[in-house]
Amino acid sequence: MKAAWIAAALMSGMMFSASSQAAKVYQVGTDAAYAPFESVNEKKEVVGFDIEVMSAIAAKAGLQVKFINTPWEGIFATLGNGERDIVISAVTITPERKQTMDFSDPYFEAKQLIAIGPNSKVAKFADLKTLKIGVQTGTTGDEVVQKLQGKTSANIKRFESTPLALKELLNGGVDAVVADNGVVVNFIANNKGSKLKTIDDSSFAKEYYGIAVKKGNKELLAKLNKGLADIKADGSYAKIHKKYFGQ
Numbered sequence: 001m002k003a004a005w006i007a008a009a010l011m012s013g014m015m016f017s018a019s020s021q022a023a024k025v026y027q028v029g030t031d032a033a034y035a036p037f038e039s040v041n042e043k044k045e046v047v048g049f050d051i052e053v054m055s056a057i058a059a060k061a062g063l064q065v066k067f068i069n070t071p072w073e074g075i076f077a078t079l080g081n082g083e084r085d086i087v088i089s090a091v092t093i094t095p096e097r098k099q100t101m102d103f104s105d106p107y108f109e110a111k112q113l114i115a116i117g118p119n120s121k122v123a124k125f126a127d128l129k130t131l132k133i134g135v136q137t138g139t140t141g142d143e144v145v146q147k148l149q150g151k152t153s154a155n156i157k158r159f160e161s162t163p164l165a166l167k168e169l170l171n172g173g174v175d176a177v178v179a180d181n182g183v184v185v186n187f188i189a190n191n192k193g194s195k196l197k198t199i200d201d202s203s204f205a206k207e208y209y210g211i212a213v214k215k216g217n218k219e220l221l222a223k224l225n226k227g228l229a230d231i232k233a234d235g236s237y238a239k240i241h242k243k244y245f246g247q
């Protein structure tokens with residue numbers, strides 16, 4: 001009698017943990033002010049290239065995911081404190097970041113790009129040495145400008161999002177913006193009247209975006225990498241890439 005009751009209790013406990021595992025919804029953080037990678041549409045849904053890539057990976061890996069718009073500043077801390085399980089946010093894999101979080105295999109190649117107004121005389125990155133530059137705080141764009149001007153330069157104008165920095169360029173509040181190429185190109189395409197120009201500088205290194213997880217979460221990372229390899233192999237990655245970037 002007693003044994004049977006214990007067995008039944010154990011069974012239901014096992015079933016409970018099995019079902020609660022199956023019901024785990026992975027919380028995915030993304031700073032959705034970064035079209036075409038992540039943005040919020042009219043229906044208030046988080047959409048974009050990263051969202052489709054992550055959803056396709058999740059489907060392959062059998063993971064349930066929920067995208068949560070999360071400010072860039074502090075986004076990495078949400079992995080450490082467990083508020084988010086995954087961050088996909090056009091995040092460049094850097095040696096410094098690798099010390100505090102783990103990254104999937106690269107899923108996208110990017111580069112910094114300079115945006116300037118139609119009448120600017122700037123021709124190369126070095127010309128920005130003493131000019132006012134807009135960047136998104138804590139991005140790789142911020143890092144390259146710090147290298148040029150010095151960490152404490154008062155001419156580095158930091159914004160909480162890249163579109164805000166680009167709007168400030170339209171308003172004449174900064175002389176240039178340095179940010180990821182895909183986002184700069186997208187902004188200009190959507191603000192044609194502005195006649196902003198871009199400058200690609202050979203000093204900018206190639207960057208690779210990765211999906212970030214809490215440091216040491218090898219199990220989840222393995223699933224993401226497997227899913228990423230699967231969507232590359234079956235052509236679904238190429239399809240999403242084509243939808244957003246052509247060819």
Ligand code: ARG
Pocket residue numbers: 030031032033034038072089090091092093138139140141162180
């Ligand atoms: N790739 C750049 C970096 O990692 C900028 C990423 C910003 N992403 C965003 N969704 N705001 O620093």
